[in-house]
Every structure is written in structure tokens, then in C-alpha cells.
Amino acid sequence: MRRLAAGLAALLLSALPARATLYIAERDGAAYLSGLFEKADVERFAAFLADARGRGIRVIYLDSLGGEVAAGIAIGKLIRKAGLATAVDAARARCDSACTLIFAGGVKRHYIGGADVFEGFSGRGGLGYHPAHSRDGAWTRAEASARGTAMMTAHYRAMGQPGAAEMMRRAGFSSTFRPSGATALALRIATTLEAP
Numbered sequence: 001m002r003r004l005a006a007g008l009a010a011l012l013l014s015a016l017p018a019r020a021t022l023y024i025a026e027r028d029g030a031a032y033l034s035g036l037f038e039k040a041d042v043e044r045f046a047a048f049l050a051d052a053r054g055r056g057i058r059v060i061y062l063d064s065l066g067g068e069v070a071a072g073i074a075i076g077k078l079i080r081k082a083g084l085a086t087a088v089d090a091a092r093a094r095c096d097s098a099c100t101l102i103f104a105g106g107v108k109r110h111y112i113g114g115a116d117v118f119e120g121f122s123g124r125g126g127l128g129y130h131p132a133h134s135r136d137g138a139w140t141r142a143e144a145s146a147r148g149t150a151m152m153t154a155h156y157r158a159m160g161q162p163g164a165a166e167m168m169r170r171a172g173f174s175s176t177f178r179p180s181g182a183t184a185l186a187l188r189i190a191t192t193l194e195a196p
Contacts (some may be wrong), residue, residue, distance in 0.1 A: 001136075001144050003027075004122060007137075009033065014071045016143055018183075021035050021036045021037065021038055021041065021067070021069070022034075022035050022036070022037040022041035022044065022045065022064075024036060024044070024045065024048050025056075026052060026055070026057060029056050029057060029058050029059070030053075030057065030058065030059045030060070030061055030087075030128075031048070031057050031059070031060050031061070032060075032061045032063070032125075032196075033045075033053060033060060033061070033062050033063070033064065033102070034040055034063040034064055034093075034119075035064060036064065036065060036066065036067040036178065037064065037066075037067035037068065037071045037072065037098070037099075037102075038067055038068050038071055039068060039070065039071050039138045041067070041071055041075070041185050042074040042075060042078075043069050045075050045078060046078055046100035049078055049079075049082055050061070050119075057084065057170055058084060058085060058089050058105070059084060059085040059086065059106075059110070059196045060079055060084055060085070060086050060087070060102070061086075061087045061088070061093070062087070062093065062095045062102060062103055063088075063092070063093035063094065063095070064094075064095060064099040064102075065094070065096050065099070065163040066096050066097025066099045067097075067098050067099070067128060068098065069098050069101065069145075069148045069152060070151070071098070072098035072099065072100075072101030072102050072128045072155075073101050073151060073152075073155045074100045075101075075102045075105070076102045076103070076104050076105030076155065078158065079102065079103060079105035079106055079166050080105040080106070080159065082107060083107055083155075084105075084107065085106045085107060085108040085109070085110060085196055086102065086104075086105060086108075086109050086110065086114055087089075087106075087109075087110035087111075087126055087195070087196055088103060088110070088111055088112065088126060088129060088179075089112040089113060089195075090111065090112060090113040090114050090116065090117050090125045090126035090127075091116070091125060092125065093125060093190075094124065094125050094126060094127075094128055095126070095127050095128065096127075096128035096129075096130075096176055097128065097130060097176070098132075098152070100127055100129055100164065100167075101130070101152060101155050101156075102162055103141075104155060104159040104164060104166030104189070105128065105151075105159060106191075108133070108190065108191045108192065108196070109190045109192075110190070110191070110192055110194065110195060110196050111126065111127065111181055111184045111185075111189070111190035111192070111193050112193065112194065112195050113124060113125075113126070113128065113181075114179075114180065114181025114182075114184055114185075114193045114194070115181040115182070115193050116149070116181070117178055117179070117180050117181055118178075118180070119149070119178065119179055119180035119183055120174065120177065121175050121177060121178070125177040125178075126178050126179075127167075127178060127179060127184065127189065128176035128177070128178050129167035129170070129171055129176065129177050129179070130168060130172075130173075130175060130176050130177065131145075131148075131149040131152075131168050131169075131171065131173070132144070132145040132148025132149045132151070132152055133145055133148070133173075134148065136166045144173060147173050149168065152165070152168065153165040153168070160166070160188060161187065161188050161189050163186075163187025163188060163189060164187065165180065166187065167179055167183075167189070175192075181193045182193045
């Protein structure tokens with residue numbers, strides 16, 4: 001009887017949708033994405049986009065420490081396919097790690113206040129790059145992921161920003177490199193330092 005109950009509980013839990021961790025809000029023709037993103041967030045974001053296009057969403061503002069590489073790539077591609085702009089306000093938000101994959105998807109990429117970002121490792125806001133990591137399920141051990149880094153590099157190239165891979169190479173395993181606005185423009189990571 002216990003085995004049957006345990007098996008039924010496991011079956012029910014496996015049927016539940018994966019928990020999404022990306023928060024989506026909208027206001028005045030803009031959507032705001034924050035939090036960490038996972039595989040389940042791709043479907044959620046796709047459904048949001050399908051509904052939001054009719055409401056005139058034109059730009060996606062980002063504030064995230066990142067998430068899963070494959071999810072970031074998929075969300076970035078959805079944004080590009082929808083013809084939307086992306087924006088990061090360096091004075092108020094950060095777009096670190098795999099979040100930069102979403103930023104890369106914008107047909108226009110606004111690095112608001114990027115001119116005030118001090119290039120290097122000490123900044124706390126703006127775009128932040130580092131190579132991909134993989135972690136165990138308990139988040140107790142992490143290691144470099146050559147596969148994830150290669151996926152990121154390929155996505156940046158596909159989005160017309162091969163210089164973004166150079167930003168990853170500048171960072172170490174446990175550091176984040178933040179490009180200045182001038183560097184982001186020169187490498188075509190950003191298309192403007194102005195707000196949409």
C-alpha cells in the first residue's frame with residue numbers, strides 16, 4: 001500500500017508543471033522581466049508574447065542575474081522573431097550571465113546609462129558577462145561548462161554580436177565582466193545608450 005501511495009504521489013508530482021521563476025509585468029507598451037529563468041519560463045514567455053503583441057508591447061526591460069543557458073537562448077530568439085527591442089537600465093538593473101542572451105535578441109538593444117558604466121569587474125549594474133557554469137541539483141558544486149559557453153558564443157554570433165563572446169573570455173570562473181557603453185556600442189552588443 002505504501003509503495004502504491006508513493007508511486008501515485010511521484011506520478012502526480014511529475015505531472016505538475018515545472019515552477020517558473022521569471023517574473024513578467026507590463027506597463028505603457030513595455031514588458032519587464034526579472035528574476036532567474038528556467039526551462040518552464042520559455043513557454044510562459046511565449047504565451048505572454050502571443051497575448052502581449054495585441055496590446056502594443058514594443059520593448060522588453062531586463063533585470064536578472066541569469067538562469068539556464070538554453071532558456072536564455074530560446075527567450076532571446078522569441079524576442080528577435082517578434083521584432084522587439086530589449087533594454088537594460090544600468091543605473092537601476094543588471095543583466096548578468098545568461099540574461100545577456102535575452103538582451104542579444106532585441107532588434108534594437110538599449111544599454112541605458114551605459115556611458116556611466118565603469119568597464120571591468122567592479123560594477124554592480126548593467127550588462128554582465130562570464131562563461132557558462134553547470135551546477136549540481138543542490139547547488140553545492142559548480143564547474144565550467146564548455147558546452148554552455150559554446151552555445152552562448154553561437155547565439156551571440158547568430159544575433160550579430162560576436163564580440164559578446166570576448167566579454168565572456170575577459171571574466172574568470174567566479175567573476176563578471178561589465179562592458180562600458182562605448183565598448184558595448186563598438187562590439188554591436190548595444191545599438192544605443194539611450195532609452196527607447
